[in-house]
Amino acid sequence: MAFGWIDEQADVRRRAGLGRTLRARAADSPLLDLASNDYLGLARHPEVVEGAVAAARTWGGGATGSRLVTGTTELHGELERELAEFCGAEAALVFSSGYAANLAAVTALAPHGSLIVSDAGNHASLIDGCRLARGTVQVVGHADPEAARKALGTHAGPAVLVSDTVFSVDGDAAPLAALAAACREHGAGLLVDDAHGLGVLGAGGRGAAHAAGLAGADDVVVTATLSKSFGSQGGVVLGPARVVDHLVNAARTFIFDTGLAPAAVGAALAALRLLRREPHRAARARAVARDLHTRLIAAGLDAVRPDAAVVSVRAPSPQTAVRWAADCRAAGLAVGCFRPPSVPDGVSRLRLTARADLSEAQIERAVRVIGDTRP
Numbered sequence: 142m143a144f145g146w147i148d149e150q151a152d153v154r155r156r157a158g159l160g161r162t163l164r165a166r167a168a169d170s171p172l173l174d175l176a177s178n179d180y181l182g183l184a185r186h187p188e189v190v191e192g193a194v195a196a197a198r199t200w201g202g203g204a205t206g207s208r209l210v211t212g213t214t215e216l217h218g219e220l221e222r223e224l225a226e227f228c229g230a231e232a233a234l235v236f237s238s239g240y241a242a243n244l245a246a247v248t249a250l251a252p253h254g255s256l257i258v259s260d261a262g263n264h265a266s267l268i269d270g271c272r273l274a275r276g277t278v279q280v281v282g283h284a285d286p287e288a289a290r291k292a293l294g295t296h297a298g299p300a301v302l303v304s305d306t307v308f309s310v311d312g313d314a315a316p317l318a319a320l321a322a323a324c325r326e327h328g329a330g331l332l333v334d335d336a337h338g339l340g341v342l343g344a345g346g347r348g349a350a351h352a353a354g355l356a357g358a359d360d361v362v363v364t365a366t367l368s369k370s371f372g373s374q375g376g377v378v379l380g381p382a383r384v385v386d387h388l389v390n391a392a393r394t395f396i397f398d399t400g401l402a403p404a405a406v407g408a409a410l411a412a413l414r415l416l417r418r419e420p421h422r423a424a425r426a427r428a429v430a431r432d433l434h435t436r437l438i439a440a441g442l443d444a445v446r447p448d449a450a451v452v453s454v455r456a457p458s459p460q461t462a463v464r465w466a467a468d469c470r471a472a473g474l475a476v477g478c479f480r481p482p483s484v485p486d487g488v489s490r491l492r493l494t495a496r497a498d499l500s501e502a503q504i505e506r507a508v509r510v511i512g513d514t515r516p
């Protein structure tokens with residue numbers, strides 16, 4: 142049978158406790174949510190929702206075409222200008238997702254004959270960008286600037302070092318200053334994915350690159366998603382104008398993809414303006430993460446110290462992680478569950494997100510449930 146092998150693979154996955162299933166989320170779910178990436182609690186903020194609604198009313202349900210044909214509205218331009226200004230970049234280019242932004246940035250910045258140095262803990266979208274790029278890929282140890290420096294030293298042509306700023310599995314931050322120094326030593330570009338840093342790290346949530354003093358540098362490119370702190374959907378590349386112009390001409394996920402839906406543009410713009418007005422939201426997300434971590438440790442759980450808003454709790458095995466997450470859910474708490482192949486080191490975890498709008502009582506309740514249900 143043509144697809145019989147699929148059943149065999151599914152069996153292997155099931156036996157290893159690695160099967161995945163979809164679960165629809167109810168609009169009025171009673172669960173306490175520590176699973177979403179809505180770090181600033183903005184996805185349902187009235188101003189963000191109204192931004193989406195107003196944009197859809199004005200521009201319609203979809204962008205109607207690729208950005209280079211009919212898919213660029215005035216609103217796209219507004220969002221790009223305001224994102225660039227907020228993050229301190231010369232220019233910005235918005236994509237239909239963070240995934241597409243990463244594919245675009247890695248492939249367009251690593252032509253034939255170039256070297257890509259990639260952190261072993263990078264997000265799947267950066268890894269896929271490396272797979273699609275024409276350059277040669279060298280994977281280096283996680284958060285290891287010395288290994289990156291050595292790898293860059295082996296190559297004479299153009300090179301780019303690619304890293305998450307905050308790693309999605311453990312929530313640890315990349316050593317950005319040391320990575321930038323390694324790049325500069327070898328005339329290489331630095332490309333960082335700030336999906337988990339934008340809105341959380343840096344002054345008023347301006348992101349990890351801004352916090353590291355790298356914003357606006359002519360050798361640094363930042364990608365991010367609009368689907369986490371900004372409570373919307375979409376992705377962005379921020380960097381020198383020459384890089385953005387190059388992406389418009391060379392990035393296949395920009396050229397051959399329908400523009401970001403107006404509603405998502407409107408929601409992201411509203412979230413950005415809200416964050417500018419209420420910069421304390423970023424610091425609050427970080428404080429909630431620290432509080433959550435402290436309480437988890439006090440409860441005897443194996444939690445990783447967070448550098449942003451992701452808090453990871455290690456589980457003994459994929460099977461126990463799945464059961465633990467299910468038990469949390471049964472007790473009213475939604476948590477993420479990361480297992481291989483989503484975790485490069487093979488260690489399964491519960492993944493908690495510290496939303497800025499969590500109250501102290503909610504944090505306390507979450508820790509109690511996680512502790513009570515531990516395997």
Ligand SMILES: Cc1ncc(COP(=O)(O)O)c(C=O)c1O
Nearest residue numbers: 238239240264309336366368375
């Ligand atoms: C580090 C990182 N980069 C990129 C993405 C992809 O962004 P998007 O969901 O907007 O495609 C994600 C997850 O969503 C992520 O965690």
